Amino acid sequence: MADKDKLFSVSELAQEFALTTQALRFYEEKGLLLPARSGRARVYTYRDRARLLLIQRLRRLGFSLEDIAQYLSMYGAVGGGQYQLGLEKIQRRLGELRSLRREIDQTIDELQSLEDEARQRLQAAASPGTPPRQE
Template sequence: MTSKAERTYTISQLAREFEVTPRALRFYEDKGLLTPRRDGMNRVYSHRDRAKLQLILRGKRVGLSLIEIKEILDLYKVDQRAQAQTALKKYKSRIVALEAQREDVDAAIEILHDSVKQLEEFLAKPAAPAAMANARAFEAEAKKRLQDAH
């Protein structure tokens, strides 16, 4: 029976498990983020490669660049404590950035709600007769231009 550390995966298995394309896995390999061994023309991914892929996708999900992700992954070989410290620093920085974005999004949503309310109130009122006449004249002119264009 193979242990978890000895288990291997094909590109198709990892792509299916993590809902990514094989092309994405090859891209991460080209960028030096994954280093599967080769068995002829086939890529053979280890349990460690699988764990790296999980970290890559998690990092991308929270907005880290591939360079930042690679920096974190590369530190594993050198010093796991330094890797953890670097990851912690980058994660805290992303939290600050995402919280600021959330405040901006919340403010934009509030502005939109206010605008929708004002527009709905405006449109709920009956139009003034002069406005109705202007709207009809605009419609008639638009129809005439459309007919002249054909």
């Protein structure tokens, strides 16, 4: 049997991706994974595994489940629709992260200023008779 023909159980896939079986069921409920059945057991194909890998990657990058579902629903679309949609979502996410980085940089600068001021005041308090510097 080729690797692409291998079937994975819920527990195998959950363990491989460090997820709970409930997380896999949640992805199924959201329509992100569509496992086959072998008797009463759910089994996952190589394609399901690849989808889960992509889902996890996109989640880690901050994409919503709705964004991921929309992207996955376009799989195999004619004319590159999936890639165009993906590009738009990537550009939006990059914009969000760049904005967040600016906010974080401003916060770091403000905290650094407060830290410098606190150090100066501590130094002045440790040296009686020396007035604290005013900035």
